[in-house]
Amino acid sequence: MTVSSLDRPVQFVKGVGPQRAEVFGRLGILTARDLLYHVPRRYDDASTLHSIDSLQVGMDASIRGRVRSCGVIPTRSGLRIFQAVVEDESGMITCAWPGQPWLSRRVRKGDRILATGPVKFFHGHQLQPKEFTIISRGHGEEGGGVEPEGGRIFPTYPAGEDLPQWVLRGILSRNLDELLGQVGPEEYLTEVERERLELHSLPEALGRLHRPERMIEVEEGRRRLAWDELFFLQLVQAKVRHRDTIEEPGTGFERTNHLVRPLHEALPFDLTGAQTRALREIFGDMTSTRRMSRLLQGDVGSGKTVVAVFAMLLAVEAGYQAALMAPTELLAEQHARTIEALVSPLGVNVVVLTGRIGASERRKRLETLASGTAGIAVGTHALIQEGVQFHRLGFAVVDEQHRFGVRQRMVLGEREERPDVLIMSATPIPRSLALALHGDLDLTVLDELPPGRKTVETRLYRPSERKKVYQLVESEVEKGRQAYIVYPQVEESEKTDLLAATEEHARLKDEVFPQHTVGLVHGQLPSEEKDRVMRAFLAGEVEVLVATSVVEVGIDVSNATAMVIEHAERFGLSQLHQLRGRVGRGGEQSWCILVSEPGELARERLRAFEGTSDGFEIARADLRIRGQGDLFGDQQHGHDPMLRFADLTRDEDLLVTAQRRARTIIEADPELEAPEHAALRRLLLGRHQERMKLWKVG
Ligand code: ADP
Ligand code: MG
Secondary structure, eight states: OOOOGGGSBGGGSTTTHHHHHHHHHHTTOOBHHHHHTOOOSEEEOTTTOOOGGGOOTTOEEEEEEEEEEEEEEEOTTSOEEEEEEEEOSSOEEEEEEETOGGGGGTOOTTOEEEEEEEEEESSSEEEOOSEEEEEEOOTTSTTTTOOOTTSSSEEEOOOOSSSOHHHHHHHHHHHHHHHHHHHGGGOOSOHHHHHHHTOOOHHHHHHHHHSOSSHHHHHHHHHHHHHHHHHHHHHHHHHHHHIIIIISOOOOOOOOOTTHHHHHHHOSSOOOHHHHHHHHHHHHHHHSSSOOEEEEEEOTTSOHHHHHHHHHHHHHHTTOEEEEEOSSHHHHHHHHHHHHHHHGGGTOOEEEEOTTSOHHHHHHHHHHHHHTOOSEEEESGGGGSTTOOOSSEEEEEEEEETOTTOGGGGTGGGSTTOOEEEEEEOOOOOHHHHHHHSTTSEEEEEOOOOTTOOOOEEEEEOGGGHHHHHHHHHHHHHTTOEEEEEOOOOOGGGTTTSOOHHHHHHHIIIIISTTSOEEEEOTTSOHHHHHHHHHHHHTTSOSEEEEOGGGGTTOOOTTEEEEEETTGGGSOHHHHHHHHTTSSOSSSOOEEEEEOOTTOTHHHHHHHHHTOOOHHHHHHHHHHHHOHHHHHHHHSTTTSOOOSSOOTTTOHHHHHHHHHHHHHHHHHOTTOOSGGGHHHHHHHHTTTHHHHHHTTOO
């Protein structure tokens, strides 16, 4: 494989050299390509730059001009002020940096600078820069005389103390044309394709990002690079999908309807439109020989379990067994109860397998799996342990609850039998995020709740109003209902300002609700203890449960009607949504009380949360507010580099097209052997090799 000249160490780019290369390295710029992709972090154009004669006291202004004179001015109070008189075509102004005398070593007469800050009145107008960069040095020095090309839009690069803006600019403007010429051969889109996608060529896009003539060009350039990121991510995921669903095919279940139809008839309700759509997609996968690898996403209470039961029955009526794996014993038992109630009238046996089951009982249950007497197995990880033999496993459901993105979801799928796999997730995430994180899966969304659900009444209270909150809890408990009081995770280091769950539990138990049973669960408890308390809550023996966010995991206590969340500002919106979903599961009016200090910025967020119960809307707000970095950080098996140019709040259209295109290409030419895919293949095996390894393809 030929190594592109862009792969050469940055050291060999004109004007860099070994010493600077080290500094570049600290900015993450190791190769010539990295330098070319080191694009500005902000742009100023005529609409954001002010001419000096237009400045008014009180405005926040950005100016660009040359330093006519500068120096440090001492004041009577001892404060030393660095001042520079800056001139543009329209006039002059003094810029002042109080308390920063050291700037006299950086800024020199003749430098051109860009400065942004408030305009004050002090012996005439004065600008006090909050931010400034040296654009170019005065004559006779390196980087001197380099003026922004095009002149109207001025880019500012991510730079550093050791690598000033003007040096970076100088090096880039000297080398840009050459570097752009070298990127040409990496173009894998034909002109026709680019036209259809409305994208620029790579050299055009990068050129626009480095020296745009109009602001819109910056966005055009970004979109092209975003496309590359999303497309290659999808290409790798398409390979994973191809391997999982086609290279080793699954079972084509024969639909006999002798179980599915009776279940339909027995259900006391009609399926929602979303459930019907979901089943059509799932049945489509199952009856074809391509193996299903599908994610079923739906808000708490959207009826995923019922959908899963239909799918399991399809497998069973076709002569196979089905399994459902849940993340905890409690959840497994909960699922087992639901499923058993639905399928045992139809003569299907359900067996439960968890770590709690004693050895002899376990042996008995394993026997029913091995012989095929049990049609459906429900359990925890115990299901995939050594020694668990199925008679004929054909279909597996993995309930991930909120722990989406976990690769272990494939474990059931990696068994010898290669069952069709359906993953259920109760975390609504925006479609763009789902496509990016789970591009290897097919996606089904239950975007509709069964009719007649009471919405949970959400209220925001201040800590000073806690008494009212406790009164509400008290009155619910008096009515025979149960309540949760949730605190942020207990962390040793930050105990001081937080009401630690443990201490609060003692107080609530002894002082606030002395006549009621108050239980405590948190992450540091041994799991048997946690389990014991949860079971007591489930049984109604514990009336008020004090907890950290461990209760998020889909525990279902329909008698619980109050959810109090302390320090609500500390939780992500989606997390709050999960917590709120723990109540309102029975027919009673339920409450979600957020307790939070007033005046905090977070209050606005909480108000938004108060205003909607749509999990997908909340997830979109969360993505907007927290940004995608967070989400990618740990969800994507921990390592996949974040998307730098793609913006999941804006690029859903690109992502959808990228996925469709990547899948079409891989289905037609899985190894990318066709001549027209040569460039793609080279890029995939070269620059995207790491990602391929991560996903264990190639
Ligand atoms: P999820 O697993 O998505 O949280 P479940 O499958 O547990 O949701 O369903 C929540 C509740 O709603 C259950 O009691 C279930 O029986 C009920 N349910 C499911 N689908 C419907 C429907 N179409 N109409 C009415 N109730 C439904
Ligand atoms: Mg459920």
